[in-house]
Amino acid sequence: MKILAPHIANLFFYGACQGIDELTLRQHLFDDQLNVCDSNNWVSDKEYLEVLGVLVNKVNNQYFGLYYGSYLNIKALGLIAEISLNASSLEQAIILLQKYLDSTFPFVSLILERNSEHCILRLKCTLEDKLLKNHILDTVFYFIYRELKLMLADEYYPTLQLPYSNVDEYTKLLNATIIKGNSHSIILSNKVLDIEINRKRINEIEYLLPKFLIMLDKKKDGYKSFSLQVRNMILNMCCPELPVFQQLSKQFALSDRTIQRKLTKEGQSFREISDEIKRELSNYLIKGKRIKTQDIAYILGYSEPSAYLHAVKRWDSA
Incomplete structure (x- = not known):
């Protein structure tokens, strides 16, 4: 299984904020000189999981995946801007999100289920390591929820479901009501699928993103x-x-x-x-x-x- 290299670059940058030197993490790459910022490069699933495992163990925080997902907001803005160029409805955006995960980060599958009233976006991860599995699911869950929230008008915000008994920290950080369930799921009204993406918010993001990136590099x-x-x-x-x-x-x-x-x-x-x-x-x-x-x-x-x-x-x- 191949993972797009910039996904591991994000771990390196986040690790630095946790006081973990990049060289320590690079020891787990087959090629420790790999340019991980180049979107033409890839790492193996084994390399990614080893680096993630080091971070999770050193940080030792049960909400690591949740906080890491919050850190990835600027990356989410970039993906939203890209999706907005190719999708007019939320259903199209979800399909593009599915393809993005399948092609660059196949640890997680985004499954769309529908019934008479709702469409449910269910995240699935087949990793056997329960700790890493939950952190990865938390990260992707946060990442996708924030994207959908930016694409939708306020009245169409989804209901969130998590398989945890205590969701207080998730409620605070996501600023949303969360119900107990069996999986990481995002529940939307069926009507939402055909609604046009919130162009006002997308236009703001497309306008602001280049400035954010310049400020980061400056x-x-x-x-x-x-x-x-x-x-x-x-x-x-x-x-x-x-x-x-x-x-x-x-x-x-x-x-x-x-x-x-x-x-x-x-x-x-x-x-x-x-x-x-x-x-x-x-x-x-x-x-x-x-x-x-x-x-x-x-x-x-x-x-x-x-x-x-x-x-x-x-x-x-x-």
Whole structure:
């Protein structure tokens, strides 16, 4: 079984945020010099699982797969933009998602089942290792749910089902009601399949994605190593809204106080880093004149347009 190399690149980048050196993980590749960012390269399922196993054991967090799925938001935005070019309805988008998993990440199958009222997207993984299986399913579940949520209008959001007795952490991170079931499933109304994809949200994503990627690649003067990791984590977690501190802190194997102390030592704070990102995005969006002020405010995490406009005045006067 072959896995597209960028999937393992994502593990390397996430491992760095957990304090795990890339060279440690590369030891598990047959070719430890492989360019894992090249989408023309592949790794074996054995290589991927060994790297994932090292991360899971070192991080030692029962919600590893869930948090890792959250980290992949920027990757999800890229896939959504690509799907939007080739699909007009949700049914077409689901077919493309199925093909994407089958061709690049065949650990997980996306099975579409239908009855008189609902269509159910059921995730299936045949791995024997239950721990790795659940983490992989959690990651893909989060990834797919966020994509569908961005494609749909609010009134068509799906019902989520998970095979766990305690789903509190999932409910908080996914910001959704979750019911107990026998599998990782996403339940939609049958009517949704024929509804056109939410073009407004897709247009926002297609417009913002290049800027997010530029900001990720851009070197930042004055940023030391940990501050840069926090900045890149914020950008990676954008969906396209920016994460709050409570969401970000779960991605590091550190307490909230330790994260704040390390940032202070480097002359930064979460608020300052987040504010700098908001300012750069705000300038980009204002110049583009393609997104309304109230939508810019929402993307940047302001509860009201007036709060965003107040921040713009503060930035302009600084």
